[in-house]
Amino acid sequence: MNVTNPPPPRIAGLRALQAFGLSLSALSLGGFALLSGAGPTAAAATVPGQAPSFTVLIAGRDIVYCYYQQPCKNQDQRTGLAQPPNTDTVMLVKIQGTTAHVLNIPRDTNVGPFDRYRSVALQKINSQYFSGGGPQSLVKAAETITGEHIDSYVVVRTDYVERVIDALGGLDVTVPEPGIEWVDNAAGVNLKLAPGAHHLEGKEGVLFLRVRKGFGDDYGRIDHQKQALTQLAGKLRTPQGLAALPTILGGIGNGVETDVNPATIAALRPYLGQLKLSFATLPTDPIPGTFNLAVNRERLAQVWGDVPATPPNxxxxxxxxxxxGENLGPALTRALTALGYRNVQVTPAPRSGEASQVFTQQDVSDAAQLADTLNLPRLQGERFPVSAGEVGILLGADAADSLAALKGLGTPAP
Structure with a gap:
C-alpha cells in the first residue's frame, strides 16, 4: 500500500506469507498432528469444561541458501549459509475463550532499550531466531517487547506456506498501481504482476505475499497479511479446506517447528467454529538515527486485547x-442507519474473494462495536485506507453467506 499516494479503499492486495501458521499451525495443524505424537510439547493451559486461554507466538522464516539460488539440503543448519534466515513475520496470538487477539510485531522492533554500543541489526526482533539460537530466543524477545507471557511457538517456512496455498486453491489478490516487479536473481525471484485482479497459485503467491514494494513499507505489508489471514482462515470452513487437511497436517518436521501442546488444542477444537479474530499492529516510535522502532506501551493498551465496545457513535x-458481487452495500447502509449511524457511504468495487471485515486505524472501540454487531473480524492497522473518525467495512464475496440477512432487506421503495 503506497503511503504517499494511498489506493482507493478496495483493500488491494493479499499477502499471507508465513503468518498463515496462526490458524493452521497453532490451531488445526498443531492440534491434529501433535495429538498423533509429533514433536515436543509445552505445558497445557486448560481447565476441564472451559475454553482454553493461552498465548502462542507465530513466526515465518525464510528458506536458507548455501549457494547461489541453491537451498541448503538441511534447512535447520546454521553455518555455511549464503544468507541467514530472518523472521520478518512475527505475530503474538492470545486465545481467550472464543476470541483470538492477534498482535503483529514489526520486523524492525527493538528488543528492550536501544543500546548504541551494540549492533543495530542484532537488536531487531527479526534477527533473534537466527542470532539468538532458535524459537526460544524469539519467544523471549517477544515477551520483552510486549510484556506478555508466551506459552508456545509455531515457526513456519515459506515452502510450507506454498504447499498450503496450493491445497486451499490459491489466493485472489488485487495488485495496486503501478503493478509489481520484484526480481532477485540471487534468490531465484522473478515476480511481475500488472495492476488489477489476479489468482495466484502457491509459488507465485508466496512471492507476492512477501513483497513490500507497492505496499508502502513493513506496516503496509503487515496490514495486508492480516487481510490474507482472514481470507485463508475462512477457507478452512469450506469442503476444499477440509480436503486440504492432509497437506496441512504434513507440516510438522517438514516446514513447521512448534511446541504447541496437544491437550490445549484439543480443548480448543469444539470452539473453533465460533472463534472470532481481531488484529492489531504493535504501536511503535522511531529510534532517532536508526531504522529500529521502540514499542509504545501506552498506545498498545488502546489497540490490542479486549477493547470495550462502545454504543453506536x-x-x-x-x-x-x-x-x-451481490450489491449488499445499500442494504447494509439501511441496516446501519436503523442502528443510529448517520454518516454511511458505499463505494462499489469489483467482486472480490477477500474476506469481509471491519478495519480501522485508531478508532478501535467504534470498530469493535461494528465488528460485534456484524460478527466480522476486526482489523486495526497503521496503513488501512481510512482516516481518524472513520471505520471501513469490506464486503467480500463471502458476505453473501455470512451476512445473508441483508438480502432480505430488499431494495428501498422509490
Missing amino acids: PELKITVVDAS
Whole structure:
C-alpha cells in the first residue's frame, strides 16, 4: 500500500506469507498432528469444561541458501549459509475463550532499550531466531517487547506456506498501481504482476505475499497479511479446506517447528467454529538515527486485547466497500442507519474473494462495536485506507453467506 499516494479503499492486495501458521499451525495443524505424537510439547493451559486461554507466538522464516539460488539440503543448519534466515513475520496470538487477539510485531522492533554500543541489526526482533539460537530466543524477545507471557511457538517456512496455498486453491489478490516487479536473481525471484485482479497459485503467491514494494513499507505489508489471514482462515470452513487437511497436517518436521501442546488444542477444537479474530499492529516510535522502532506501551493498551465496545457513535463516518458481487452495500447502509449511524457511504468495487471485515486505524472501540454487531473480524492497522473518525467495512464475496440477512432487506421503495 503506497503511503504517499494511498489506493482507493478496495483493500488491494493479499499477502499471507508465513503468518498463515496462526490458524493452521497453532490451531488445526498443531492440534491434529501433535495429538498423533509429533514433536515436543509445552505445558497445557486448560481447565476441564472451559475454553482454553493461552498465548502462542507465530513466526515465518525464510528458506536458507548455501549457494547461489541453491537451498541448503538441511534447512535447520546454521553455518555455511549464503544468507541467514530472518523472521520478518512475527505475530503474538492470545486465545481467550472464543476470541483470538492477534498482535503483529514489526520486523524492525527493538528488543528492550536501544543500546548504541551494540549492533543495530542484532537488536531487531527479526534477527533473534537466527542470532539468538532458535524459537526460544524469539519467544523471549517477544515477551520483552510486549510484556506478555508466551506459552508456545509455531515457526513456519515459506515452502510450507506454498504447499498450503496450493491445497486451499490459491489466493485472489488485487495488485495496486503501478503493478509489481520484484526480481532477485540471487534468490531465484522473478515476480511481475500488472495492476488489477489476479489468482495466484502457491509459488507465485508466496512471492507476492512477501513483497513490500507497492505496499508502502513493513506496516503496509503487515496490514495486508492480516487481510490474507482472514481470507485463508475462512477457507478452512469450506469442503476444499477440509480436503486440504492432509497437506496441512504434513507440516510438522517438514516446514513447521512448534511446541504447541496437544491437550490445549484439543480443548480448543469444539470452539473453533465460533472463534472470532481481531488484529492489531504493535504501536511503535522511531529510534532517532536508526531504522529500529521502540514499542509504545501506552498506545498498545488502546489497540490490542479486549477493547470495550462502545454504543453506536452517530457521528462516526462509515465507509462500506461493496465487493460482494451481490450489491449488499445499500442494504447494509439501511441496516446501519436503523442502528443510529448517520454518516454511511458505499463505494462499489469489483467482486472480490477477500474476506469481509471491519478495519480501522485508531478508532478501535467504534470498530469493535461494528465488528460485534456484524460478527466480522476486526482489523486495526497503521496503513488501512481510512482516516481518524472513520471505520471501513469490506464486503467480500463471502458476505453473501455470512451476512445473508441483508438480502432480505430488499431494495428501498422509490
